[in-house]
Amino acid sequence: MVKEIEKTAGVPVVHMCTVVPISQTVGANRIVPTIAIPHPLGNPALSKEDEYKLRKHLVEKAMKALETEVSEQTVFED
Numbered sequence: 027m028v029k030e031i032e033k034t035a036g037v038p039v040v041h042m043c044t045v046v047p048i049s050q051t052v053g054a055n056r057i058v059p060t061i062a063i064p065h066p067l068g069n070p071a072l073s074k075e076d077e078y079k080l081r082k083h084l085v086e087k088a089m090k091a092l093e094t095e096v097s098e099q100t101v102f103e104d
Contacts (some may be wrong), residue, residue: 027051027052027054027102028041028054028055028088029052029053029054029055032055038055038056038092039055039056040045040056040057040058040088040091040102041054041056041057041058042057042058042059042060042066042067042088043057043058043059043060043066044059044060044061044062044063044066045098046101047065050099050101053099054099055066055096055097055098055099055100056092056094056096056100056102056103057091057100057101057102058087058088058091058101059101059102060084061080061084063086067081068080068081076098080083087102087104088102090102
């Protein structure tokens, strides 16, 4: 679906996921790895402040991926 949105609407899409090979298989162009399957965008073991920092970092990474021109599948690691 992410690939189709980019192709038909011309809107860049970031696929944030816990299992990168699945994102690659479905054809996502911009892939941001996340934390864990039950908590992709957080970690309940962290303090409220640390979890906020973690989530902010992931969203900032996704925003940077949106701004980046790609010609092939790209995984945006730290």
